[in-house]
Amino acid sequence: MKKTFLKLILFALAIFIIGTFYVGLKKTEIYDTKNLIGTNLDNFTLNSLNEDLEINQELIKENQYNLINFWASWCGPCRAEHKYLMNLNRNAKNLKLIGINFKDDKKNANKFLSKFGDPYHYSAADSEGKVSINFGVYGIPESILVDNNLKIIKKFIGPLNQDEYKDIINLTK
Amino acid sequence: MKKIILIIFFLTFSHLKSDEVTKLHIEIYKNLRCLVCQGQSIADSNSEFAQTVKLVVKDKINEGKSKKEIYEFLISKYGEWIVYQPRFNRGNFLLWFLPYLILIFGAIIIYALIKKRKNNKAN
Numbered sequence: 037m038k039k040t041f042l043k044l045i046l047f048a049l050a051i052f053i054i055g056t057f058y059v060g061l062k063k064t065e066i067y068d069t070k071n072l073i074g075t076n077l078d079n080f081t082l083n084s085l086n087e088d089l090e091i092n093q094e095l096i097k098e099n100q101y102n103l104i105n106f107w108a109s110w111c112g113p114c115r116a117e118h119k120y121l122m123n124l125n126r127n128a129k130n131l132k133l134i135g136i137n138f139k140d141d142k143k144n145a146n147k148f149l150s151k152f153g154d155p156y157h158y159s160a161a162d163s164e165g166k167v168s169i170n171f172g173v174y175g176i177p178e179s180i181l182v183d184n185n186l187k188i189i190k191k192f193i194g195p196l197n198q199d200e201y202k203d204i205i206n207l208t209k
Numbered sequence: 210m211k212k213i214i215l216i217i218f219f220l221t222f223s224h225l226k227s228d229e230v231t232k233l234h235i236e237i238y239k240n241l242r243c244l245v246c247q248g249q250s251i252a253d254s255n256s257e258f259a260q261t262v263k264l265v266v267k268d269k270i271n272e273g274k275s276k277k278e279i280y281e282f283l284i285s286k287y288g289e290w291i292v293y294q295p296r297f298n299r300g301n302f303l304l305w306f307l308p309y310l311i312l313i314f315g316a317i318i319i320y321a322l323i324k325k326r327k328n329n330k331a332n
Binding site: 038042045049067069071072139164165166168169170171172174175 | 318
């Protein structure tokens with residue numbers, strides 16, 4: 037009786053361990069911060085990139101939709117997504133683009149914008165990158181679509197692509 | 210003389226305080242996962258993300274935030290994945306208790322075997 041019980045427990049333990057490994061190894065989820073969708077932005081304060089202006093949550097409340105885009109002149113993928121940002125500026129009527137220049141040199145940032153075009157309605161600078169943590173950013177480029185209630189509607193991790201561009205156009209109609 | 214004693218006193222205690230803060234910093238950095246690295250903690254990494262998190266942690270400590278508050282803030286932004294030592298909850302209770310259960314189970318088996326051997330010898 038005792039032996040059978042012991043065998044049963046060992047068998048259950050083996051099944052549990054194999055099951056745990058099986059489920060764990062089959063999981064192919066890539067980490068992201070999309071759990072922030074539906075939550076509200078925290079209050080933040082940033083200085084404008086070029087003007088003597090404070091950029092904070094109050095500015096976001098003024099616009100029906102806002103796309104907060106984290107970028108830098110030293111970031112290669114930021115160049116790849118730049119055309120989509122320019123198109124959004126032209127075609128998304130209810131959307132304001134807020135560019136947050138991440139850990140960059142102001143001179144280089146402005147050079148980048150003069151060379152490729154400035155898609156942003158507002159440009160802010162996060163020179164130490166600390167404010168990006170409030171937005172759950174862990175790499176750039178990253179874009180966050182926010183409504184005027186500060187609610188995060190969608191997060192775009194990595195450079196924007198054609199599908200995501202269309203998605204933003206549809207979401208902000 | 211009094212001045213010298215005061216200076217020594219100040220230097221000694223300011224040094225102790227800075228050591229204490231450094232230990233706390235390192236303890237927190239070691240428990241935070243660098244999300245863009247391969248198996249590195251914030252303490253081990255020099256990536257942009259790790260450097261930024263270090264700055265934020267420093268600021269939070271200077272603001273007087275506790276270790277728990279700092280972890281909670283980062284968990285609210287990056288999820289439970291950012292900490293190496295997850296909080297105890299319904300989803301991970303087995304992770305916390307299983308090693309102890311296995312230890313107790315192993316001890317019971319060893320005890321039973323020893324007892325059995327003794328009984329066999331006595332017979």
